[in-house]
Amino acid sequence: xxxxxxxxxxxxxxxxxxxxxxxxxxxxxxxxxxxxxxxxxxxxxxxxxxxxxxxxxxxxxxxxxxxxxxxxxxxxxxxxxxxxxxxxxxxxxxxxxxxxxxxxxxxxxxxxxxxxxxxxxxxxxxxxxxxxxxxxxxxxxxxxxxxxxxxxxxxxxxxxxxxxxxxxxxxxxxxxxxxxxxxxxxxxxxxxxxxxxxxxxxxxxxxxxxxxxxxxxxxxxxxxxxxxxxxxxxxxxxxxxxxxxxxxxxxxxxxxxxxxxxxxxxxxxxxxxxxxxxxxxxxxxxxxxxxxxxxxxxxxxxxxxxxxxxxxxxxxxxxxxxxxxxxxxxxxxxxxxxxxxxxxxxxxxxxxxxxxxxxxxxxxxxxxxxxxxxxxxxxxxxxxxxxxxxxxxxxxxxxxxxxxxxxxxxxxxxxxxxxxxxxxxxxxxxxxxxxxxxxxxxxxxxxxxxxxxxxxxxxxxxxxxxxxxxxxxxxxxxxxxxxxxxxxxxxxxxxxxxxxxxxxxxxxxxxxxxxxxxxxxxxxxxxxxxxx
Numbered sequence: 395x396x397x398x399x400x401x402x403x404x405x406x407x408x409x410x411x412x413x414x415x416x417x418x419x420x421x422x423x424x425x426x427x428x429x430x431x432x433x434x435x436x437x438x439x440x441x442x443x444x445x446x447x448x449x450x451x452x453x454x455x456x457x458x459x460x461x462x463x464x465x466x467x468x469x470x471x472x473x474x475x476x477x478x479x480x481x482x483x484x485x486x487x488x489x490x491x492x493x494x495x496x497x498x499x500x501x502x503x504x505x506x507x508x509x510x511x512x513x514x515x516x517x518x519x520x521x522x523x524x525x526x527x528x529x530x531x532x533x534x535x536x537x538x539x540x541x542x543x544x545x546x547x548x549x550x551x552x553x554x555x556x557x558x559x560x561x562x563x564x565x566x567x568x569x570x571x572x573x574x575x576x577x578x579x580x581x582x583x584x585x586x587x588x589x590x591x592x593x594x595x596x597x598x599x600x601x602x603x604x605x606x607x608x609x610x611x612x613x614x615x616x617x618x619x620x621x622x623x624x625x626x627x628x629x630x631x632x633x634x635x636x637x638x639x640x641x642x643x644x645x646x647x648x649x650x651x652x653x654x655x656x657x658x659x660x661x662x663x664x665x666x667x668x669x670x671x672x673x674x675x676x677x678x679x680x681x682x683x684x685x686x687x688x689x690x691x692x693x694x695x696x697x698x699x700x701x702x703x704x705x706x707x708x709x710x711x712x713x714x715x716x717x718x719x720x721x722x723x724x725x726x727x728x729x730x731x732x733x734x735x736x737x738x739x740x741x742x743x744x745x746x747x748x749x750x751x752x753x754x755x756x757x758x759x760x761x762x763x764x765x766x767x768x769x770x771x772x773x774x775x776x777x778x779x780x781x782x783x784x785x786x787x788x789x790x791x792x793x794x795x796x797x798x799x800x801x802x803x804x805x806x807x808x809x810x811x812x813x814x815x816x817x818x819x820x821x822x823x824x825x826x827x828x829x830x831x832x833x834x835x836x837x838x839x840x841x842x843x844x845x846x847x848x849x850x851x852x853x854x855x856x857x858x859x860x861x862x863x864x865x866x867x868x869x870x871x872x873x874x875x876x877x878x879x880x881x882x883x884x885x886x887x888x889x890x891x892x893x894x895x896x897x898x899x900x901x902x903x904x905x906x907x908x909x910x911x912x913x914x915x916x917x918x919x920x921x922x923x924x925x926x
Contacts, residue, residue, distance in 0.1 A: 403486050407850055410484040413475065414854040415511040420468070421861040426670035426922050427872040429660045430462035436652040436676070438784075441644075447689055449702070452709035453644050455683075456652060456676040463677045463925075472684035479690050484851050491843035496831045500530060503846075503853040504828070515862055525919060527860045530828045533912045540622055540832055542567075543590055543599035549913035550822050551629040552740035553637070553719065555599075557730030558589060565590040565599065565734070569628040573607075575703035582837040583607045584698040586625040596735035601625075620837070627834050630827055631697050635704070636711040638819035639686070639693075643679050644708070645715045646811045647924050649784040651675040657776040663762040663887075664774055666873045667755065667805060670864070671812040674925030685858070692855045696848060698836045716787045720807040720815055722748050724790075743915055744814060750901060750917075751809045754894040756802035761886050765797045774801070812923040813866050817915055824856050825912035863921040867898050 438454040459465075492499040509529070516526035535544035546555045546567065558566040566589050573585035589603040604611045604621040606628075611621040651672040658665035686692040687708075694701045718724045722744040726732050731741070768774065778796070781804075782788045789804055826833050830844045835852060838844075844852075874887035898917040905916055 403489055406486055417858055418511050418861055423862055423864040424674050424925050426673055426864045429669050433460050433655055436655045449705050450709045453712045455648055459676045463674045465677045469680055472681050476684050476688050485695055485847045489845045489847040492846055492849045496829055503850050531825050531912045532829055536829055536832045542601040546599050548739040550633055550818055569632055572628055575707045576700045577698045581698045582624050584628045584631045586628040588625050623834050623837050627837050633819050640708050640711045641715045642816050645712050647675045650808050653777055653780040658773050662773055667758050670870055670922045671809045678925045695851045696835055713786045717807050718790055720811045747814055748810050750897045752806040755805040758890045759798045759802055768796045813920045816924045817920055820859055866920040866922050867917055
């Protein structure tokens with residue numbers, strides 16, 4: 395790189411790093427325990443109608459952000475930054491490759507000022523009581539040649555593992571659908587199918603075959619290390635763009651919030667239970683669209699797809715959403731894993747958290763309803779009908795009379811989506827994606843290391859994703875309905891919220907007895923919702 399280009403890159407990098415730090419510091423956790431008194435209905439329209447530059451018509455978002463969560467100044471600022479990105483992009487052709495030392499690469503991109511901003515935010519009086527963002531940790535399964543078998547059992551990609559059809563005692567990741575979308579020609583296409591065989595006693599998994607653009611590759615093939623990189627690139631591309639962004643934000647979160655606002659009044663008991671897990675969603679999604687999904691945004695700059703391919707993927711992926719993935723046991727059953735005998739650590743971790751959420755939802759609902767009077771609550775019936783219509787593949791409710799247990803499972807799935815799933819498919823990538831020497835977000839055909847401009851964009855995107863939000867482990871008792879005519883029930887509702895916090899605290903203490911692991915999901919690290 396010439397001296398002039400080096401100077402330009404220094405200025406460019408300094409400006410956008412400064413912007414990233416300001417965005418991190420400007421994010422203040424939202425009060426999720428105060429319910430707005432009134433709100434107008436939320437109308438959903440095609441995303442392209444609001445953002446004509448984004449050619450996605452198959453996904454609908456709120457026509458207007460509800461007044462109680464509107465962030466007009468922030469949205470205007472993000473719009474200005476999107477325009478600045480078109481004029482003075484964070485990207486610079488010909489920028490040098492990152493250091494071959496992965497730890498040095500991290501230190502140079504996630505530098506002293508970024509880390510000082512984290513400490514400053516954590517020390518602020520309004521800071522949420524959770525562990526400050528730590529420098530990224532390198533998972534053991536990414537050291538050396540990545541251990542795909544271990545990554546299939548624990549961490550953000552464990553949800554891709556399923557029993558292979560027509561292949562006895564074989565499991566797979568099948569990410570071949572990603573090959574349907576156009577990608578940048580100097581990169582390998584980010585699609586793959588990986589076959590796994592269990593070890594003795596099903597105590598482990600081993601990748602035995604990878605199908606990708608390189609062909610059919612086995613561990614003895616000279617291209618095996620490259621095929622492993624392509625498979626990981628496919629997994630992280632789908633996780634970030636589909637499971638996190640499309641499913642959690644644009645489908646699950648957006649529709650969950652819209653249906654709640656449209657059919658549950660502020661003084662409805664179910665609204666009070668759901669409120670902390672959906673408030674702020676529409677505003678958060680708008681801000682993220684302006685930073686990541688617009689032309690030349692983070693998604694186009696970081697991942698392998700062309701902008702056209704990216705938008706086609708997101709539009710199609712919305713129809714593949716299934717709420718059952720937010721129910722760990724049901725999800726594992728559908729993937730043929732419940733009787734596999736495999737040591738599914740992430741499944742066990744997620745199931746324990748889901749059980750706390752499920753118990754909380756049913757305990758609260760039974761304060762207000764019995765199985766035989768749920769049918770008479772028209773707001774709840776309307777809420778369920780709207781969600782069943784909006785969400786691709788529906789809610790999955792069994793036919794027959796509605797019960798508290800069935801309703802509690804639907805509620806728990808949405809709480810899980812907004813909290814656990816957002817952490818697992820979004821925030822947790824901090825400890826995976828930044829190690830591009832072994833875990834690439836794009837794979838270059840000529841074997842080069844990722845350039846500094848792409849890597850810095852990746853680091854800043856993950857950095858902003860880790861802003862401090864309202865924690866899940868807090869007292870939601872202020873949400874209990876004020877019932878002068880029924881003070882005992884009001885007190886019981888407050889106790890139900892307190893019990894939820896207690897159960898999460900107990901689980902956190904139990905998990906804290908073992909060494910911290912980058913793949914694990916801890917209650918103390920979970921947020922109440924996806925609001926940023």
